[in-house]
Amino acid sequence: MAELSAARTGIPSAEEILAPSPRSLLRRRIFHHWGLILGGAILAAIVLMALLAPFVSPFDPYDQQLGRKLIPPIWHASVKATWIHPLGTDHLGRDYLTRLLYGAQISLLIGVSAMIISGVIGTTIGVLAGYFGGRVDMIVTFIITTRLSMPVVLVALAVVSIIGSSLTVVIWVLGLLIWDRFAVVMRSATQQVRVREFIIAAQAVGCSIPRILFTEIAPNVANHLIVVATLEMAHAILLEAALSFLGLGVQPPTPSWGLMISEAKGLMFFDPWLISIPGVALFLLVLSINMLGDGLRDVTAPENRS
Amino acid sequence: MSDRVLTVEDLKVSLPVPAGKLRAVQGVSFHVDRGETLCIVGESGCGKTLTALAVMDLLPSKARRLATRLELEGKELSDIGERAIADIRGNRMAMIFQEPMTSLNPAYTIGNQLEEALLRHRRIGRKQARERALYLLDRVGIPSAEIRLKQYPHQLSGGLRQRVMIAMALMCGPALILADEPTTALDVTIQAQILHLLAELQREFAMGLVLITHDLGIVARIATRVAVMYAGQIVETGTAEAIFSAPAHPYTCGLLACIPVPGKTQRGHKLGTIPGMVPSLIGDKHGCRFAGRCPFVIAACGESEVLLEAGGGPGQLVRCIRHTEIAGLTARSPEAVAL
Amino acid sequence: MSALTTSKAVYTGPIVEARRIVRSFSVSRGLFKRARTLRAVDGVNLSIRPGEVVALVGESGSGKTTLARMLLGLLPPSSGEIRIGGQASATLARRQIAALVQPVFQDPYSSLNPRKSIGSIIALPLRAQQDEEPATWRSRVEEMMDRVGLARRLYDNFPSQLSGGQRQRVAIARALINQPRLVICDEPTSALDVSVQSQILNLLEDLRRDMGLTYLLISHNLAVVEHMATRVAVMYLGRIVEEAETAALFHAPKHPYSQALLQSVLTPEPGLGVPDTQLGAAYPDPLAIPSGCRFHPRCVRVMPRCRTEVPPPVGMSTAMVECHLYDTPFQPKAPA
Numbered sequence: 001m002a003e004l005s006a007a008r009t010g011i012p013s014a015e016e017i018l019a020p021s022p023r024s025l026l027r028r029r030i031f032h033h034w035g036l037i038l039g040g041a042i043l044a045a046i047v048l049m050a051l052l053a054p055f056v057s058p059f060d061p062y063d064q065q066l067g068r069k070l071i072p073p074i075w076h077a078s079v080k081a082t083w084i085h086p087l088g089t090d091h092l093g094r095d096y097l098t099r100l101l102y103g104a105q106i107s108l109l110i111g112v113s114a115m116i117i118s119g120v121i122g123t124t125i126g127v128l129a130g131y132f133g134g135r136v137d138m139i140v141t142f143i144i145t146t147r148l149s150m151p152v153v154l155v156a157l158a159v160v161s162i163i164g165s166s167l168t169v170v171i172w173v174l175g176l177l178i179w180d181r182f183a184v185v186m187r188s189a190t191q192q193v194r195v196r197e198f199i200i201a202a203q204a205v206g207c208s209i210p211r212i213l214f215t216e217i218a219p220n221v222a223n224h225l226i227v228v229a230t231l232e233m234a235h236a237i238l239l240e241a242a243l244s245f246l247g248l249g250v251q252p253p254t255p256s257w258g259l260m261i262s263e264a265k266g267l268m269f270f271d272p273w274l275i276s277i278p279g280v281a282l283f284l285l286v287l288s289i290n291m292l293g294d295g296l297r298d299v300t301a302p303e304n305r306s
Numbered sequence: 307m308s309d310r311v312l313t314v315e316d317l318k319v320s321l322p323v324p325a326g327k328l329r330a331v332q333g334v335s336f337h338v339d340r341g342e343t344l345c346i347v348g349e350s351g352c353g354k355t356l357t358a359l360a361v362m363d364l365l366p367s368k369a370r371r372l373a374t375r376l377e378l379e380g381k382e383l384s385d386i387g388e389r390a391i392a393d394i395r396g397n398r399m400a401m402i403f404q405e406p407m408t409s410l411n412p413a414y415t416i417g418n419q420l421e422e423a424l425l426r427h428r429r430i431g432r433k434q435a436r437e438r439a440l441y442l443l444d445r446v447g448i449p450s451a452e453i454r455l456k457q458y459p460h461q462l463s464g465g466l467r468q469r470v471m472i473a474m475a476l477m478c479g480p481a482l483i484l485a486d487e488p489t490t491a492l493d494v495t496i497q498a499q500i501l502h503l504l505a506e507l508q509r510e511f512a513m514g515l516v517l518i519t520h521d522l523g524i525v526a527r528i529a530t531r532v533a534v535m536y537a538g539q540i541v542e543t544g545t546a547e548a549i550f551s552a553p554a555h556p557y558t559c560g561l562l563a564c565i566p567v568p569g570k571t572q573r574g575h576k577l578g579t580i581p582g583m584v585p586s587l588i589g590d591k592h593g594c595r596f597a598g599r600c601p602f603v604i605a606a607c608g609e610s611e612v613l614l615e616a617g618g619g620p621g622q623l624v625r626c627i628r629h630t631e632i633a634g635l636t637a638r639s640p641e642a643v644a645l
Numbered sequence: 646m647s648a649l650t651t652s653k654a655v656y657t658g659p660i661v662e663a664r665r666i667v668r669s670f671s672v673s674r675g676l677f678k679r680a681r682t683l684r685a686v687d688g689v690n691l692s693i694r695p696g697e698v699v700a701l702v703g704e705s706g707s708g709k710t711t712l713a714r715m716l717l718g719l720l721p722p723s724s725g726e727i728r729i730g731g732q733a734s735a736t737l738a739r740r741q742i743a744a745l746v747q748p749v750f751q752d753p754y755s756s757l758n759p760r761k762s763i764g765s766i767i768a769l770p771l772r773a774q775q776d777e778e779p780a781t782w783r784s785r786v787e788e789m790m791d792r793v794g795l796a797r798r799l800y801d802n803f804p805s806q807l808s809g810g811q812r813q814r815v816a817i818a819r820a821l822i823n824q825p826r827l828v829i830c831d832e833p834t835s836a837l838d839v840s841v842q843s844q845i846l847n848l849l850e851d852l853r854r855d856m857g858l859t860y861l862l863i864s865h866n867l868a869v870v871e872h873m874a875t876r877v878a879v880m881y882l883g884r885i886v887e888e889a890e891t892a893a894l895f896h897a898p899k900h901p902y903s904q905a906l907l908q909s910v911l912t913p914e915p916g917l918g919v920p921d922t923q924l925g926a927a928y929p930d931p932l933a934i935p936s937g938c939r940f941h942p943r944c945v946r947v948m949p950r951c952r953t954e955v956p957p958p959v960g961m962s963t964a965m966v967e968c969h970l971y972d973t974p975f976q977p978k979a980p981a
C-alpha cells in the first residue's frame with residue numbers, strides 16, 4: 001500500500017522515523033524535572049532509613065535510660081554530647097536517632113495504609129459515578145458532599161476519644177475520612193475519558209463493563225490516581241502527627257514524630273532539639289512527598305501527551 | 307489610493323521545538339489588491355495559518371518572524387512595534403477564525419463586543435457605535451438584530467456566531483480581511499451561505515480578502531487568485547481559472563485528483579492518491595520538499611533549492627523544474643496525473 | 646467458529662432494519678424549570694440490505710449520530726423496533742450485535758485508546774468476543790494490518806506515534822477483524838487531509854469488495870457520497886425526508902432541503918461562484934421542532950399547508966420523499 005513506499009530520493013520518509021514512544025517521552029520529562037527527582041530522592045532516603053532502622057541503630061527505641069536523659073545532639077557545644085547518641089536523648093533517656101528512625105516507620109506505615117484505604121474507597125465510588133452517571137452519580141455526589149461538610153480533625157478526635165486510640169484505630173479513622181479527594185478527582189477524570197470515542201468503540205465491540213473499566217478506562221486515569229495518592233499520603237501523615245500531638249493518636253511510648261513533638265513541648269526552650277529534630281523530619285517527609293506529587297502531575301499532565 | 311492592500315515578500319516563520327528549529331513558513335510572498343480574493347490552500351502542517359498569524363502579528367511568543375516586505379496599504383508593518391500594530395489590528399485589517407465560540411468572549415454580550423471593536427479605534431460615542439453594529443448585523447443577515455445585541459454568544463448557533471464574527475471584522479471598515487478556515491466547523495448549507503455573504507461583502511466594501519482553507523471546492527468558487535502551499539512554501543500560484551484547468555505543480559495535480567467530483571469522477575474508479583506523508587519541517591533542507599512523494603521526481607529534484615518561477619499560464623508561478631512537461635501532460639489529460 | 650457465525654451466513658434479509666424508531670432525551674434546564682424533550686430521532690424507517698452502501702446525509706441537529714448509535718445497539722430506541730440480522734435488537738446480547746455491526750468513527754485521535762498498543766487495540770474485538778484461539782490472535786491482527794495497509798512493525802507502537810491516516814486504518818482494522826456484516830462509517834474521513842482521505846476511501850471500497858461488506862456511510866460530504874453510495878437517505882431534524890438511489894438523487898433531488906444541500910456542494914470548478922440557497926437564517930433546533938413540515942421555516946417553496954400538516958411519506962419504487970409538493974392535492978387527510 002502506498003503509505004509504505006520508501007523514499008525514492010533516499011531520504012527516509014517521515015513515517016519511517018516514528019515519533020518517540022510515550023514511554024521514552026515520559027522518561028525524558030522525568031529526568032528533566034528537578035522537583036520530581038529531588039522529592040523522589042529525599043523520600044527514597046527516608047524510606048530506606050525506615051527500613052534499615054533495626055540494623056542501623058544499636059539502641060531500642062523503648063529502652064529508657066534515665067541516667068542518660070537529655071543528652072544534647074552532637075552539634076551542640078556541650079561536654080555531654082557524644083557520638084554514642086548523635087542526635088542526643090530525650091527526657092526518658094531514649095536514643096533520639098533510634099526514635100527518629102522508628103518514627104519514620106510509623107509515619108510511612110500510617111501514610112501508606114491510610115492512603116490505600118481511602119484510595120480504594122474514593123476511587124471505587126468516583127469511577128463508578130463517573131462511568132455510570134445518572135442516579136449513581138447523584139448518590140455518590142451526595143455522599144461526597146456530606147463527607148466534605150464534616151470537619152475531619154474534629155470527627156477523628158471524636159471517634160478516637162470514644163473508641164480509644166491506637167495505631168490501627170488511627171489508620172482506619174484516617175482511611176475512612178480522607179477519601180474525598182480521590183472520589184472527586186477520579187470521578188472527574190473518568191467522566192472525561194468516558195465520552196471519548198474509544199470507549200464507545202469498546203462498547204460497540206462488545207466489551208463487558210468490567211473489561212471496559214479495567215482495561216480501557218483505568219490506564220487513562222491512572223496518572224490522576226498516582227498524583228492524588230501521593231498528596232493524600234502527605235495529608236494522612238500530617239493528620240496523624242496532629243492527632244498524636246493532641247494525645248489522641250498513637251499512644252506513648254510508640255515513637256511517632258507527632259508524639260515526640262508533643263512530649264517535647266514542655267522542654268521546648270531548654271532542650272530545643274527535642275522538638276526541632278522530629279519537626280524537621282516531618283517537614284522533610286511531607287515536603288518530599290508533595291514535590292514528588294507535583295512533579296508527577298507536571299510530568300503526566302495532558303498537555304504533555306500528544 | 308493604490309489598489310494594492312497587502313504585500314508580503316519573503317516571509318519566514320520559525321519556531322523552536324525540542325528537536326530543533328521548525329521552519330514553518332519558508333520564504334512566502336504574495337499580494338492582495340482591493341476587491342480581490344486570494345485563497346491560500348494547503349493541507350495541515352503546510353504553514354498557511356501561521357502565515358496569516360504572521361501578517362497580523364499574532365504568532366505565539368516563541369515564534370520568530372522575518373520578512374523583506376510586509377506592507378499594508380503601503381505601510382511597512384514588520385518594525386513598527388506593539389502599540390502601532392495593535393492600532394492597525396481590527397482597524398485596517400481584521401481576522402476571522404475557524405471556531406467562533408472561542409473567538410467571542412462568552413462573558414460579554416454581542417452588542418458589547420461589537421461596539422468595543424469600533425470604540426477601540428474611533429473617537430465616537432457609544433450610540434453611534436451601536437448604530438453601526440445594528441447596521442452590520444442586519445447586513446450580514448442576522449434577523450432581529452436589536453434583540454441579538456443583548457444576547458450572549460452561547461445563545462446563538464454556530465452559523466450565526468460566524469456571521470457575528472464577520473460583522474465584528476467589518477466594524478471599522480478594514481481594507482483587508484484574513485479568514486482562517488471560516489467555514490470548516492459549519493454545516494454544508496451554512497457554509498455556502500457564509501461564503502456567499504463574504505463574497506458579497508467583499509465586493510460591496512471593496513476589501514481585499516485572504517481566505518485560508520484546505521477545501522479546493524471553496525477555492526474554486528470564491529478565489530480570484532490561488533496560492534498552493536506545501537511544507538512551508540508556496541508551490542504554485544495563479545488565477546483560479548488557470549490553477550484548476552491547467553495545474554502545473556505535481557502537488558496541485560495530485561490534490562485535484564484526490565477529490566471526487568459529482569458528475570465527473572467515475573463511480574467504481576479509484577480516487578487519485580498522494581502516497582507518503584509531509585516531510586518534517588525541522589532543520590535545514592534543500593531540494594524540492596515534494597520530491598519524496600512526487601511521481602515525476604528525477605535526481606535533479608533533490609540537488610538544490612527550487613525557485614518559484616513563471617510557468618503555466620500568464621501570471622502563474624510554479625516551483626518545479628519539470629513544470630513545462632507536466633503542464634503539457636495535464637492540459638492533454640488531467641487523469642494522467644492521477645497517482 | 647461459533648454458532649452465531651453460521652447463522653450469519655444463512656440469513657439473507659436486510660442486515661439492519663429500523664421501523665418507526667424514535668429516540669428522545671430529556672434535557673434539564675436547571676433545578677426549577679421543567680425539562681424539555683429533545684427528539685433526536687423522530688420516526689425513522691430504514692432498511693439496509695447486504696451489499697449496499699447506504700449514505701445517511703444530514704447536518705447538525707439531524708439526528709444521524711443518534712441513529713447510528715441505535716443501529717449499533719448502543720442506545721435503545723424510545724419507541725419502535727430495530728431488527729439486526731433478522732432478530733429484534735432488544736433480544737440480542739451486546740456481543741451478538743457486535744459480531745454483526747461495527748463502527749468506524751470520525752476522529753482518529755480519540756477513537757483509539759492512547760495507552761494501548763496498536764496490536765492490542767486491533768485485537769480487542771477478539772478478546773471481547775472471547776474468541777477461542779488466542780494463539781492465532783497475533784497472526785490474525787498482522788494479517789488485518791496488511792490488509793489495511795499498516796506496516797507490521799507498528800504492532801507495538803502507540804497511537805500517538807502514528808499519523809491521522811494510519812490511525813484511521815487502525816480503526817478500520819479493529820472494526821473488520823471479526824468480519825462483521827455491516828460497518829457504520831461515521832464521517833470516516835472528515836478529520837483527515839484531502840490526500841489522506843482519498844487513500845482511506847479507496848481502502849474502504851477495496852475492503853468492501855474483498856470482504857463482501859455492507860456500509861452505512863454517514864457523511865456531510867456529498868461528493869464522497871456520490872462517489873461511494875448506492876442509496877442515499879437525507880435526514881432533517883430527526884426524520885428521513887428523502888431517500889433515493891444515488892444517481893436519481895443527484896440528478897433530480899425532490900425535497901427542497903435535498904436541493905439546497907446539493908446546491909451547497911462546492912465542486913472544484915472555477916467560475917461558478919457560490920450559489921445563494923435562500924435558506925434564511927433560521928437553524929434547525931431539535932428542541933423546538935417546527936409544526937407541520939419541519940423544514941417549512943427555511944423552505945423556499947413553502948405553502949400554507951406546510952405550516953400545519955405533517956407531510957406523509959410518498960413512495961415511488963425505491964425512492965421516498967416527505968414533502969407536500971409531491972402529495973396528491975385531493976388526498977383525504979389521514980387520521981392523526
